[in-house]
Amino acid sequence: WFELQVANRQEFQSEQSKLDIVEGRMKDNSRSSVLYVEDNAANMMLMEEIISRIDGVSLLCASDAETGLGIARTHKPNLIILDINLPGMDGYAALEIIQSDPVLCDTVTVALSADAMPQQVDKGKQAGFREYLTKPINIREVRNVITRYASDEQG
Numbered sequence: 001w002f003e004l005q006v007a008n009r010q011e012f013q014s015e016q017s018k019l020d021i022v023e024g025r026m027k028d029n030s031r032s033s034v035l036y037v038e039d040n041a042a043n044m045m046l047m048e049e050i051i052s053r054i055d056g057v058s059l060l061c062a063s064d065a066e067t068g069l070g071i072a073r074t075h076k077p078n079l080i081i082l083d084i085n086l087p088g089m090d091g092y093a094a095l096e097i098i099q100s101d102p103v104l105c106d107t108v109t110v111a112l113s114a115d116a117m118p119q120q121v122d123k124g125k126q127a128g129f130r131e132y133l134t135k136p137i138n139i140r141e142v143r144n145v146i147t148r149y150a151s152d153e154q155g
Contacts, residue, residue, distance in 0.1 A: 032150045035060040035077040037068035037094065038112070039086055043137065047081070050142055057150055063087075065094035072104055078150035080104075081133075081142075084113035084124070092127055099128055108149045112137070 034057060036047045044061055051059040060075055062068035065086050072080060080098065084091035091111060098104045111124045116134035124132040131145055 032057045032079075033060055033075060033077040034058075034079045034081060034146055034150050035062065035068060035072050035075070036081045036112075037062045037065055037086065037091075038081075038083045039063050040083075043083075043135070046137055046139075047142070050137075050139055051146065054143065054146055057146060065089035065091065069094060069097055069101075069104075072098070072107065073101070076103065077107065079146065080107055080109045081112050081145075082109060082129075084111055084115060084120075095127055095129065110145055110149075112142075 034051060036044065036059060038044050038047070038061075044063075048059055048061075051057055060071050060077055062071050065082070066089055068080070068082070071077075082091040082094055086094070091113070095109055095111075098107060098109055108130050109128070110131040110133060111129040112133045112135065113120070113124070114135040121132045121134075130149070133141060133145065
């Protein structure tokens, strides 16, 4: 038996507003950065927690692909983690823009999606995502990917 506290809509909107304020901000002392494009506030907060435990890596956030592409062009992150099902432009359309943009085309891009069907994973890899991670987020797997592509701990 366990109990869960139910969040109300006002609390969620408050958390989303905080994320919008943080959007695009990066620690000055970081050598590497990860851009996470995600419209779910809870997933964004979990990613913030994961990144906070990796030395030398900071997190850039965007809640839609259009904003994420702008942040990517400005900050040139080491790694972009894209949700596939975003409002407006989806992750596949954003990946096509990244691949065709001379500034971003060499940036490692990873998919993170709740759609974990084998054919969707194959579609993502064929489209050009370096990795295809699934939700619910596996913290160890996400940390390993970030460490591999964006952190000072990489080998």
